[in-house]
Amino acid sequence: MQCQKHLFSLDPAIHYLNCATRGPFTQAVEAAGVEAIRQTTRQIHTLTPPDFFEPAWNVRRLFSELIGNDDPERIALIPSVSYGLAVVARNLPRKPGLAKGQKIVLLDGEFPSDVYAWERVAAEQGLSIETVPMPEGTSVGRSWNERLLAALDASTCLLVCPPVHWMYGVKFELEALAARARDVDAWLVVDGTQSVGALPFDLAQVRPDALLCASYKWLMGPYSLGLGYFGEVFDDGIPLEETWMARPDSHLFHQLTHYRRDYRPKAFRYNVGEQAQFIQLPMLEAALRQLLDWGVATIQSYGKELLAEVLPRLAELGYGLEEEGYRAHHLLGLRTPPGLDVMALQRSLSERQVYVSARGSGIRVAPHVYNTPEDANALLRALESVV
Known part of the structure; x- marks a missing residue:
C-alpha cells in the first residue's frame, strides 16, 4: 500500500504517531459529519422514522464485516467500552453456575475501565479478582501468555483480555485463551479498542462472549460512540436502560403507546438510548467503509514496513x-533506557513535532497509513537525541 496521507487533513509539519490515543478523521469522515449537521439544520423537516434506524443498521453491518460476524443483530451501539463492560457486569450474576469464591481474571496494567467494571459485582457476589502480573524483562509476550493461560482454572468465571496490551503492544493468543476459557466454563470479554480496525480479528475463531470497541481510535470514528458484540449468553439478559427503541415495532411512531414488554432480538436491548446519533453515525459509517477498503491486514503490514x-x-x-x-x-511499547524519564521524553519529542504517548514504563508509538517514512525517521532522530 502507498501512504494514504492525502486522504487526511493533517498538518504537514507534524509527525503524528499517536493513533492509539485518538485516530484522526479522514476527509470523508469529516465531510460526512459536516453534511449530517447540514441535514439536521437545513433539512430537518425531511426526517422520517427510518432515519432513526437505518444508519445504525448500516454501521452494524459494516462492523460485522470488519470482525467476521455473520449476524449484525448481535451488535449494539454503545457510548463507551465502560458501558459495554457494565452490561456484562450487570448480567454476570445470571451466569449459570456462578458461585461465591470464583474468580475474575485480569491482566496487569490493564486500562482502568477494564478493572473498575468488576469491583462492585465481585464484592456483591463474593468473587475474587486475580491480576496476572507482567513478567520482568523486555520481551515478555510468551511468558505472559503462559501465565494467563495457567491462571484459567475451574474457579474462573470470567476472563477479560484484549488482543493487544494498550500500553506495551504485547499480543495475546486469544484463540488459545478462548478455548481454555470455554473448557473451564468462563466467559470471555475482549476489549478490542486498541486492535480492531488495525489488527485482524476473527470472531468465528475467538468466539468471545462479548467484544467491545470504542470508535475514536483504530475505528477512526467519532468520540462517545462505540460498538459491542454480545453472544448468546446475553440473549435474555438485563439491559442498563429500558429504551423505547429496543422494543418491537418501535419504528411505528404512531403506535408507540402500544407498549411492549419484550425486546427486539439479541443485542438490541443493549443499545444506548438515543442510538440514532444523527451526526456521529454517518461519520462512523464513512470510517468503517474506508477501513474495509484498505483492509485490516494491509494496515498492519503498513505499520510493520x-x-x-x-x-x-x-x-x-x-x-x-x-x-x-x-x-x-x-501499537508498539518502547521501554526507555535506564534513567530516562518517560514524561520528559514525551515532552522532548513534542518539541520536535513528534507526537507519541507516555504510558507505563515507556512510550507508545502508534502509526497508521497516513504516516510517512519521514515520520519514522523523525521519531528515530528524536529518540537518538536524548540517549
Missing part, C-alpha cells in the same frame, strides 16, 4: 522492544 528499519536502530540505542512474534505493528 514503516518501522522496519527504525526498530533495530532503537534497540541498539537501548530502547526495549517485545519480540516480533508477540508484538503488534500498529
